[in-house]
Amino acid sequence: MITTLRTADGAQVQIAHNGAQVISWIPANQPEQLFLSKTSSSDAGAALRGGVPVIFPQFASLGLLPKHGFARTQLWHKRASDHPDRAVFELRDNEITRAIWPHAFWAELTVTLSGAELEIELAIHNTGNTEFSFTCALHTYLRVEHIEQVRVIGLQGTHYRDSVIGVENCVEMDEVLTIHGQVDRIYMNAPTRLDVQQARQRLAVFSNGFADAVVWNPGAELGRTLADLEPNGYERMLCVEAAAIAEPICLPIDATWRASQRLVVQPSARSI
Template identity: 45%
Template structure:
């Protein structure tokens, strides 16, 4: 891992050499090592103070994405301490409504994050239950920072035929690119209805990304100019990650009283990216 562990962090060994670490602060996955390599990026300059999101790992975005609402940017879940619940097979965290949440969002709810390492894979699942007497709507995402050797060699495959909204250019609607996503500057895109697996290649390394329950995919990297103003990012840190997020952004989830929703992101280490280099 790239930065000191939080005092509240928990570790879990999965099959093979798969090992995950997460903090109760934000129910934040900090590290996932698999096949001898760290698969997530965590900035060595990340701030671990109360009320400030951790730069890197997997922040939990809930109940608001970005500034699409009246609450804090990306919601409050990533800046509150969750309850850690004992489980021998996974890391499990729970967040219930309380004074801090009702200040921004008036509903009673329960959220649970399950982090389960498997052989060559990591499954992260977010479950939300409406504990209120009124229906509510929310957005959510797993803001996953994937480690890469150099952003210049990184490609995201599987979105070639999907239109997207370009948040770096005023949420303008863009047609499909017919090419893998490259990172030669700021990239901030929301792709709708992305049902098939994605693959992120980085030289000889390849990671498959699957989703359950989430309809959208967000792809983000700040680029050099924006990254230079981020005090919690190391110099040239933007070159060491790409964010590929399972998300529910364009059509919020609506839950009636007592209803439950679950969305999950599954990361799978694959052996080689050679088949994706041709024409990429």
């Protein structure tokens, strides 16, 4: 099932209830901003390759749980919203989640749309009687014209883990990051604003409450091995993820943690 929100000025976002996964975002008078692979798996229990998968309670294979946790493959429940430009989804622990991760929780994803902006907020609440910790991410697949022409600005001086070669504590030297081949990095304590520049637009990626940022592109070789990535799909996508990985979030009983990612598009290289 898919929920579509539209604003009066023509912006539109689509969210699949499976995974509470945003799968399309078209700002007012702009082209589609999110990548969604044409060969995504439609199998129940599989996440779509693209949009904004919600990663919880474990990022990647950095722990004992299944890769990227279970939130992206669970069916979320859409709540009634009092705002036409906002959709709210929730997921509570159930038999499947407890078999993987023995904690009582409630997760809420709030998607808010306005003319040139999309905001996605993730909230996690501990409803159990022991504290727990988790890692998480909003695994945003940006749609790009061509990966080799994309410029990511804002990471210079930030420490990162290079997950391709498994090396910790690298430092980003470049003022402008360009992508050539496989890139898989966790930038720690990343700036709260990154800019993704292309010939015809600039996208500002703001994060609030997520300490880390992940930049991922599989490159040609790994891309070919991903059955759900369309041929040469790596050329048309770049993941810029808002994440909490390096310092897992420790949530006491009855506490709530919230963090968000906000995307703002501008047609030219003007600053926002």
